[in-house]
Amino acid sequence: MKAYEIGPQSGLEGIRLVERDMPVPGRGEVAVKVHSACLNHRDMLTLKGQYGPLKAQDRIPLSDGVGSVVALGENIAGIATGQRVIAPNFVTWLGGKFTPEIFGQDLGISRDGWLAETIILPADAIIAVPDNVSDDVAATLAASGSTIWHCINIFGGLQKGDLVLTLGTGGVSILTLQIAKALGADFAITSSSNAKLDVCKDMGADYCVNYRENPGWATALMTETGGRGADIVVDTAGLNSIEQSIAACAPNGRIALIGGLSGQPEKAPQMGGIIGKNLTMKGITAGSRSMLCDVVDLISRENIEPLIDKKFTFGDSPAAFAYLESGDHMGKVMITF
Known part of the structure; x- marks a missing residue:
């Protein structure tokens, strides 16, 4: 499969497109085929080496996205293949108070994120996307909405x-x-x-x-x-x-x-x-899965359509980062697969 890696974190030009083996979900995990992903300011800072310590160069970026479940690991119940899902960027912060341990499993930062054709997520972190919420809407919600x-x-x-x-x-x-x-x-x-x-x-x-x-x-x-x-x-x-x-x-x-x-x-x-x-x-450092569930419920109930400024194709992902850096955007910058 194709994926982007953050590279040496010396600037936006460091992001690189690579081929990887198709990921296989382990116990308690699901594989998700990505439909769309969105950028946040911290994604740009990460490529510049300005978001905490340098990350592994093979880290896959992006904290926000939506996709469909394509494979289940062992010990999975209540989830079906084909189900559209999102997840909080802190995939182990399911509810309750913040603890520093959540930083160890932060999508796009300390754990591979959404900028790949297929990603692995913990099954207990994912949230089913309601039928009346489009992929465009769902892809914008995780980090921003929970925050x-x-x-x-x-x-x-x-x-x-x-x-x-x-x-x-x-x-x-x-x-x-x-x-x-x-x-x-x-x-x-x-x-x-x-x-x-x-x-x-x-x-x-x-x-x-x-x-x-x-x-x-x-x-x-x-x-x-x-x-x-x-x-x-x-x-x-x-x-x-x-x-x-x-x-x-x-x-x-x-x-x-x-x-x-x-x-x-x-x-x-x-x-x-x-x-x-x-x-x-x-x-405030984002929010929990419980908070994101409340956001999804509100978005679905009120038919809220987050503002998407511009869409880029997966192959043009570097240009999406450059556009975000320009500051010309209003609302979200999206990458579609």
């Missing part, structure tokens, strides 16, 4: 009418918009592009701020909301811009830190805003 659910529900304690704020218009931010609106929240979002903000408005965003036109975007947002701060912030930018997220919060707000797109912090955030507003900040 969002962890941020706004498990940590954020979302209540109907809360104001949720997210930064930028990448795949996580746009899916956050769709999930939060489906749960009855008000929504605010930032971008450097007015055209992208117009799309967000059409998708239901209540407040939109261009951070390039308004470097002090938190003040601009407060003006637009009439002084109402965000109850929950899904912060993809990181500590280099955390002062703005703090300023944009309502008293007792919750800030979920899930990324570092703004780079390394130049200075530590001021404690005054955190203490003065009684804010809670938490790092």
